Amino acid sequence: MDLQISVFLLFILFTAGHSLSCYECTSMTGSCADQKLKTCPSGSSNCMSLTAKRQDQFSFKTKIKDCVVDCQSGFMNFGISKMSSSCCNTDQCNVKDAPDPSNIPNGRKCYYCDGQSCSNTVSCSGTEDRCVKATVTLGSLSAVVKGCATTSICDATFIPDIQGISCCEGNLCNGAQSVTQSFLFLCCSLLSYFMMH
Template sequence: MDLQISVFLLFVVFTAGHSLRCYECMGLTGSCADQTLKTCPSGFSQCMSTTAVKQDGGSTSKGTIKNCAPACQSVSMNFGISKTTTSCCSSDLCNAQDPPEPVPNGKKCYYCDGKSCSNTVSCLGTEDHCIKATVAYGGQSAVVKGCASKSVCDATASVSGFASFLCCEGNLCNGAQSVSQSFLFLCCSLLSYFLLH
């Protein structure tokens, strides 16, 4: 009996002292060239790796961040001109690789490019929802549209800074209502012009 208690106590001592280790880096010009090992602080139970890609005209820029995370969900967002993919894992040094490049899944959503919000983008990987958000910043507001994983939609309730946020599941569902309202407004304007002149 004493041997069982001793073995149990040794197990508790060794497992309680083990902290998760993750790679940490910030690669602002692509993948991380220099990754360092980091012992995660208490309460950080996952490793994460995030890659962001931005297309500006003919050039593409990529950045990667790896670190410990208190809680993490593997997600993907695609705004046509930029996309972000985060992968999460919970074993030692499991974030050595960049998140895998997601492949098109057949779903399409509208996105905005600064001039128009009627462009379409092919959703990738786990992006199973279309999103439309109005972001308010410094007295200005901007509309963003694109594809996102369901977990992004579920998490928006806790994120501030959005004047409005809509998630929907059908193809091109993030623009049909605003397009039909614009079309209805245009028709009514034209009808009133012809009736009054």
């Protein structure tokens, strides 16, 4: 009996002070070749890896890795920009980059916003099985976002800077109202969420 208590106390002693360690990098060139290992701050319970790409006159590919408090693995497609995130909760588990978002259409279509109108349609791809609509707020600015997402993103209980997230099943179920906010603001806001949280 004393041996069991001793082993239990040793287990508590060695695990109580353990902090999660994750890889960290922010790359605007699409490569995390110089990622660094870091000890996560108190309260961080996940390691995250994010891949974001935009395909138009402002084309870019961003890779981000860091410690986060809360995270959902999944895919989002906002027309000309796509994102994928991978989340895990063990030491150094984010060594691999989040996968590139799929380009293989799955038959679903949703509305997306381009800064002038939300009546554009996008073909969802891969596992993007829901249409999504939300409001992204950064400071005093806000923008409506629409597009495709995986169910896991829709099931998120809390995503900072994003309010009123709603997902639906069925083609073009996320409405087509117009907006006047800048689409570039949208991309920066979503990237700031993943970089800051």
